[in-house]
Amino acid sequence: xxxxxxTSSRRLYKRYRAEKRFKxxxxxxxxxxxxxxxTFFATLIxxxxxxxxxxxxxxxxxxxxxxxxxxxxxxxxxxRYLVSxxxxxxxxxxxxxxxxxxxxxxKYWIVAEAEVDQYLKGKANKLRPKQQEVLKRxxxxxxxxxxxxxxxxxxxxxKIPEIAGIKSALIGSVYVLFLxxxxxxxxxxxxxxxxxxxAPDNRFTQAIEVNINNLAxxxxxxxxxxxxxxxxxxxxxxxxxxxxxxxxxGLMTLPVIIITTxxxxxxxxxxxxxxxxxxxxxxxQMVIHHVLPLSFPGILTGTIIGLAQxxxxxxxxxxxxxxxxxxxxxxxxxxxATVLPAQIYTWSSSSLRAFESRTAAAILVLLVLLLLxxxxxVYLRQxxxxxx
Amino acid sequence: xxxxxxxxxxxxGLVPLAVMAYFLGRRKGRIFKEEGRLxxxxxxDQFGWYALTWMILPALGVFVLAFLLxxxxxxxxxxxxxxxxxxxxxxxxxxxxxxxxxxxxxxxxKLEKVIYFFLFLAAVISIxxxxxxxxxxxxxxxxxxxVVSVWEFISGTQWSPDTAFLQGAERAGEEAAKPQFGAVPIxxxxxxxxxxxxCVAIPVGLLSAIYMSEYAGDKVRAVAKPLLEILAGIPTVVxxxxxxxxxxxxxxxxxxxxxxEADYTNALAPGLVMGIMIIPFISSLSDDVIRAIPQSLREGxxxxxxxxxxxxxxxxxxxxxPGIVSAFLLAVSRALGETMIVVMAAGLxxxxxxxxxxxxxxxxVRIVDALTGDLAFDSLETLSAFALGLTxxxxxxxxxxxxxxxxxxxxxxxx
Numbered sequence: 172x173x174x175x176x177x178t179s180s181r182r183l184y185k186r187y188r189a190e191k192r193f194k195x196x197x198x199x200x201x202x203x204x205x206x207x208x209x210t211f212f213a214t215l216i217x218x219x220x221x222x223x224x225x226x227x228x229x230x231x232x233x234x235x236x237x238x239x240x241x242x243x244x245x246x247x248x249x250x251r252y253l254v255s256x257x258x259x260x261x262x263x264x265x266x267x268x269x270x271x272x273x274x275x276x277x278k279y280w281i282v283a284e285a286e287v288d289q290y291l292k293g294k295a296n297k298l299r300p301k302q303q304e305v306l307k308r309x310x311x312x313x314x315x316x317x318x319x320x321x322x323x324x325x326x327x328x329x330k331i332p333e334i335a336g337i338k339s340a341l342i343g344s345v346y347v348l349f350l351x352x353x354x355x356x357x358x359x360x361x362x363x364x365x366x367x368x369x370a371p372d373n374r375f376t377q378a379i380e381v382n383i384n385n386l387a388x389x390x391x392x393x394x395x396x397x398x399x400x401x402x403x404x405x406x407x408x409x410x411x412x413x414x415x416x417x418x419x420x421g422l423m424t425l426p427v428i429i430i431t432t433x434x435x436x437x438x439x440x441x442x443x444x445x446x447x448x449x450x451x452x453x454x455x456q457m458v459i460h461h462v463l464p465l466s467f468p469g470i471l472t473g474t475i476i477g478l479a480q481x482x483x484x485x486x487x488x489x490x491x492x493x494x495x496x497x498x499x500x501x502x503x504x505x506x507x508a509t510v511l512p513a514q515i516y517t518w519s520s521s522s523l524r525a526f527e528s529r530t531a532a533a534i535l536v537l538l539v540l541l542l543l544x545x546x547x548x549v550y551l552r553q554x555x556x557x558x559x
Numbered sequence: 560x561x562x563x564x565x566x567x568x569x570x571x572g573l574v575p576l577a578v579m580a581y582f583l584g585r586r587k588g589r590i591f592k593e594e595g596r597l598x599x600x601x602x603x604d605q606f607g608w609y610a611l612t613w614m615i616l617p618a619l620g621v622f623v624l625a626f627l628l629x630x631x632x633x634x635x636x637x638x639x640x641x642x643x644x645x646x647x648x649x650x651x652x653x654x655x656x657x658x659x660x661x662x663x664x665x666x667x668x669k670l671e672k673v674i675y676f677f678l679f680l681a682a683v684i685s686i687x688x689x690x691x692x693x694x695x696x697x698x699x700x701x702x703x704x705x706v707v708s709v710w711e712f713i714s715g716t717q718w719s720p721d722t723a724f725l726q727g728a729e730r731a732g733e734e735a736a737k738p739q740f741g742a743v744p745i746x747x748x749x750x751x752x753x754x755x756x757x758c759v760a761i762p763v764g765l766l767s768a769i770y771m772s773e774y775a776g777d778k779v780r781a782v783a784k785p786l787l788e789i790l791a792g793i794p795t796v797v798x799x800x801x802x803x804x805x806x807x808x809x810x811x812x813x814x815x816x817x818x819x820e821a822d823y824t825n826a827l828a829p830g831l832v833m834g835i836m837i838i839p840f841i842s843s844l845s846d847d848v849i850r851a852i853p854q855s856l857r858e859g860x861x862x863x864x865x866x867x868x869x870x871x872x873x874x875x876x877x878x879x880x881p882g883i884v885s886a887f888l889l890a891v892s893r894a895l896g897e898t899m900i901v902v903m904a905a906g907l908x909x910x911x912x913x914x915x916x917x918x919x920x921x922x923x924v925r926i927v928d929a930l931t932g933d934l935a936f937d938s939l940e941t942l943s944a945f946a947l948g949l950t951x952x953x954x955x956x957x958x959x960x961x962x963x964x965x966x967x968x969x970x971x972x973x974x
Contacts, residue, residue, distance in 0.1 A: 186866055186869070187866065189866070189868060189869075190866040190867060190868045190869075192868075193867075193868035193871070193872075194770075194774055194867070194868065196766060197766045197767065197769050197770035197774060198770060198774075199766075200762065200763045200764075200765075200766035200767045200770065201766070201767040201770050201771070201783055203763055204763055204767055204786075204787055204790065204835070204838050204842075205783070205786055207790075207835050208786060208789060208790060211793075211801060214801065214804075214805050215797075215801070218804070357681075358681045358684055359681075361677065361678050361681035361682075362678075362681045362682045362684070362685060364678055365678035365679060365681060365682045366682060369675060369678060369679075370682070378686070379682050379683075379685060379686060382685055382686055382689050383685050384959075384963075385689065385956065385959055386685060386688060386689060388889065388892060388893075388955060388959050389689075389692065389896075389952070389955060390892075390893075390895070390896020390897070390898070390923070390951060390955060391896070391898065392896060392898045392923050392926060392927070392948070392951075393692055393696065393896070393948055393951065393952055393955075394692070395930075396692070396695060396696055396926070396930075396944075396945060396948045397688070397691050397692045397695050397696075399695075399930065400695030400696070400698070400699060400945075401691050401695050405630060406630060407630075422688050422691075425684070425685060425688065426685070429685065453667065453671060454671075455671045455674055455675075479792070482794075483792075483793075483794025483795070483796070483797075484794070484795075485794065485795065485796040485898075485899050486795070486898035486899055486902075486923070486927070489902075489927055489930075489931055490926070490927065490930050490931070492931070494931065512794055512796040512899075515796050515797070515800065516796050516799075516899070516902075516903070519796075519799070519800050519803065519804075519903060520903070527804065530800060531800070534796075534797050534800060537794065537797070538793070538797065541792060541794070545792060
């Protein structure tokens with residue numbers, strides 16, 4: 172008796188140990204995922220934050236006939252290769268706009284060359300010892316500073332890292348998202364309304380429903396193949412254009428919008444529909460006057476989430492050619508454009524070290540934008556959601 | 560005149576006409592009302608909308624028809640003629656509509672028929688999208704398979720398309736190697752990376768789902784669930800950057816410290832990061848399935864004296880298995896089609912190996928590589944991208960189908 176009590180308590184002990192083990196395993200799994208999230212953001216922020224500040228040098232610019240033809244001659248020998256070539260290129264234009272500058276010398280804070288930027292931020296760089304000495308002297312004289320990197324937000328892409336910015340990519344993203352919305356929102360909502368309120372229960376309707384679920388699971392890169400083969404090669408939409416990207420992403424966002432809109436429409440109780448029909452409204456009047464307005468917050472939330480997804484999407488856009496080098500803002504929907512994720516991709520494959528922190532900074536901008544969109548979606552849902 | 564301007568002029572012409580049509584229709588309705596002849600069948604506004612619809616539809620029809628003819632290459636109608644033709648048809652439609660407006664006209668019913676038609680058309684677009692994807696991939700793939708046999712494609716172990724463009728340029732001599740399109744190494748790489756991803760995602764995703772649904776209190780759940788969902792919201796290009804810049808060098812250093820050699824384009828780094836990307840996918844689907852199991856099963860198990868972990872392992876997991884299997888299949892199909900992470904962190908060179916520390920390539924990498932270069936659209940390498948795309952599409956669809964069947968067949972019905 173005593174013996175068997177002993178074994179059973181030992182078995183119980185074992186079972187409790189197994190229980191504890193399993194529970195800690197579960198906690199470990201969750202912690203692992205969260206730990207990744209923390210390291211992930213810590214890495215990106217530590218790599219990216221320095222790009223929001225840009226080294227500048229206080230330099231005398233002499234505006235002469237010579238410097239108009241050869242911008243490099245506008246600065247002294249000592250600092251000639253320490254300041255950005257990209258900035259000096261503007262000298263002739265400055266002279267053209269302000270002719271009174273001719274034959275004067277002015278002091279400016281000028282964007283420093285990428286290696287100088289790395290040096291002043293205490294990172295590995297390729298500066299020669301002599302150049303480092305010059306920089307040390309300039310530092311002592313207070314002629315160097317790290318200022319907020321406005322160029323990053325106000326310039327387009329460039330091969331010169333210190334003046335490369337995300338403006339053209341941001342504008343491209345706005346174009347593409349606008350077209351995506353323009354296409355997928357009406358079609359998506361109309362499809363959802365049809366399936367929820369009008370469709371007869373027959374084979375064709377079932378086929379559409381199965382099909383929409385399938386579309387949501389098709390890898391995004393295949394939408395790129397569709398865009399390339401149909402929109403670009405058959406319909407003649409210009410390659411790399413915002414239009415090609417917007418249409419492709421529109422098709423990709425369509426299932427998301429349809430599925431969320433259907434859920435929102437289904438959440439409207441039948442009593443509303445019956446009441447509307449009861450006072451003599453037609454089915455369409457019932458939908459447009461009652462069901463759609465009531466489900467609108469849900470539709471909006473789903474649309475914003477779909478757009479956020481589209482905004483981070485890269486693969487199909489690479490296929491339709493939206494990774495071109497775009498220094499200027501595209502003037503229309505049919506001109507070559509690029510988007511923020513594609514810009515991140517092109518920068519990340521650059522071999523220049525200075526682009527690494529810019530890539531991380533662009534990623535931070537993208538993540539902040541996505542976060543804002545998602546917050547907006549959550550906020551709208553909380554604010555307007557009704558419990559029936 | 561470019562298409563852009565044509566479309567612009569078309570709509571600029573149509574908008575004032577549409578406004579005019581609306582007010583003309585309404586005016587007729589108002590006259591009926593003043594005369595007291597308006598029946599209950601239609602309201603004044605509906606006459607306006609009726610006139611507007613009957614004007615715009617024929618014009619749009621003409622426009623779409625001309626566009627289709629142009630695309631199919633049958634005939635290209637000159638832009639000016641098209642513009643005036645469409646606007647004339649619009650005016651004719653308007654005249655006909657105004658003529659047919661009478662007090663007894665059932666304008667609302669007719670309008671709603673048009674609306675139903677457009678709703679239906681929208682629903683058809685989703686079918687057309689699938690059709691578009693399937694056809695665009697199949698057509699190009701057929702061109703590819705006319706040159707390269709299907710058997711060679713699915714069983715060959717050599718993928719060296721580099722000489723394909725030389726042949727296109729007619730520079731290939733006898734000595735130049737024939738391009739080879741054996742896709743086995745590419746699929747091997749794809750499955751290897753997917754396998755690594757699953758080794759990360761399944762245990763972590765499933766165990767976190769179990770913790771959140773069975774152990775965690777409401778507070779922990781309210782924090783942990785959105786945190787995991789952040790993982791799903793991060794764009795894949797960001798994961799790719801992370802894999803290439805941080806994880807790959809880490810893997811190489813770790814491998815060196817234990818005396819192994821690893822490439823910077825090793826399969827392990829993209830695999831691990833992809834696994835993390837898929838965690839929320841598995842965890843949220845499994846969480847839903849586990850929470851859908853009725854409480855009575857848990858209570859019955861506890862009443863028999865089982866501990867929580869025994870309940871999970873012996874009661875809940877078997878009950879949730881179909882749902883978990885289908886989540887697993889969907890996750891696999893997502894991993895197979897994932898592009899940016901592997902494009903940025905995995906290799907370009909097809910490599911048939913079992914060693915995850917070596918560089919290998921995937922289907923999606925080859926597609927992107929073939930289509931973002933400067934190759935002509937009908938070069939063999941470009942076409943090979945569509946053949947790879949077709950295989951990817953087939954695998955994805957089959958996985959989806961199996962997952963649907965698993966759910967439907969084995970789903971427990973609880974009363």
